[in-house]
Amino acid sequence: MTKPILYTCARSRGLRATWAAEEAGVDIDLRVLPFPPRHMAPDYLQENPLGTVPLLIDQLGDEMGPYESRMTESCAIAHYLCSRGGPSDFIVLPGERDYAEYLDFTYHADATITFPQTVFMRFAIFEKDKGLEEAGHAYAKWFHKRLVKVEQRLEGREYLCADRFTVADICVGYALILAQNVGLDEGVPDSLKAYRERLTARPAYKRAFEREETQRKALETSN
Template sequence: MAERPTLYTCARSRGFRATWAAEEAGVDIDLRMLPFPPRFLAPEYLELNPLGTVPLLIEGDVRMTESCAIAHYLATKDGYTDLAIAAGEADYAAYCDFTYHADATITFPQTVYMRFVLFEKDKGLQEAGEAYAKWFWKRLVKLEQRLESREFLCADRFTVADICCGYALVLAESVGLDEGVPENLKAYRERLRARDGFRRAWEREAAGPAAI
């Protein structure tokens, strides 16, 4: 019997995308929780991932460190599921675009804001961090317009694109960035939170075993 994929992550981090995708896809993973930030609080983790970042997925020779890529992998590794959109299917291009958009355009300014406003206040760069908050809010326009007349981002169904973009909206609320989130995106976020897969993943991370 093949070993289960092992996922190393920190609670509520970008790795939540992978935990959530596993629950939605019905993939049995070995979930291992790390303290944040692991590069300082669990230095032995660097032996597994020299970057010191989360998530990290290991399955045989497979080693992956990008949360959106891991979510897509878990949704397709045993064959395409409804969580992913295949080439030739309607909205395939939109699925690829929004899945990459999640980290490249939306989560990036959030991480800069968090670094300088929440984690490294002593560096005196809070003004720069606040500027990235405004950047984040402006970059939500693409999601806002896309969801004006639809429930989910692609193909009229819930997909990995929703997991990847939806996580950024969940993160926004938890780190003090909700002020500039449009109302239709807040409603979208609540629809995602109501999913059984989301709730199972949230609870599983809270109760997950320590990795190290």
Template sequence: MMTPVLYTCAGSRGLRATWAAEEAGTEIDLRILPFPPRYLAPEYLELNPLGTVPLLIDGDTQLTESCAIAHYLATRGGTTDLAIAPGERDYGEYLDYTYHADATITFPQTVYMRFAIFEKDKGWADAGHAYAKWFHKRLVKVEQRLDVREFLCADRFTVADICVGYALILAQSVGLDDGVPQRLKEYRARLTARPAYQRAVAREEAGRTALNREG
């Protein structure tokens, strides 16, 4: 079986994929790109015309959605406790929270980052801050779910936790943490204490350091 190749930028949504691979013990060929790759690594557009990260290439299979890649890497070798199978308790909830992570939670974060951080000099900062409020309001579903649970689904750590957890990690790193409820901060602390998460971060940082050295 070929080793999947994961293209990403350190700390980006691709961390979901790197983390899932570490949790599952799935071997990947991790290739760290400069950010943003569409400008700083234009040859990458030949692989992914979108210019976005992450990108997973596994033989003829190519995936560009971080949550899909995380699920794929967690189950590539067969059924694992990192995913919930059809017929198992919380199967529907597993799918829902895995998709909710990017479509509902990370989306307003990315708009906030673009308008309030990357392009704030263009006069769009107010729009970015409006999306920050949207992000905080959209945390209520996860907060209520974790009111009586340690993890989101089936009383165990799964890819759904990786996908939602990344959004909370991103919030801390881009200045959105003031509106994150304490319960979710405690949940994030449990997730980031996991050895596989720490290995994933260290691996991406090592790749970024090597890239900077080459540059």
């Protein structure tokens, strides 16, 4: 079986996928691109016409022959990598307690939490000169208000689901990591900052982060 190929940019949502691979022990071919890839690595558009990261390409096969799977959603990729070799403790299965909550928080991470962060980044950071900074800060407030669901869920819990670390923690945890990186940490509750510290102390997270950073620095040196 060939290695899955993961295209990403360091510290982007693709970190969810790199982190999941490290947790699950999946050997991936990691390819870190310069940001933004649609402009800095135009050839990448041949692989992903959207020009977004992450992109996972996996060469597989069954009784009908070889085939290729392609995925572009970071939370789905994280779930896929942690279940690629079969059931694991990193996912919650149908019939298990918290299966519904596992699905809910895994999807909630991007659809409800990371979404306003990306709008904030676009209007208040990347395109600040276009006069839409105020709109960006409005989305920052939206992000902070949407943290209440995670905050309440973690009252009396170390992790979100099934009394163990799962992909839901990877997906939600990345949004909290991103908040710290882009200047949105002031509105993050202390309990969620403590949760983030627990997650980023995991050896697999540290390996994933360092792996991406090593490739990012190599790219900058070569350019």
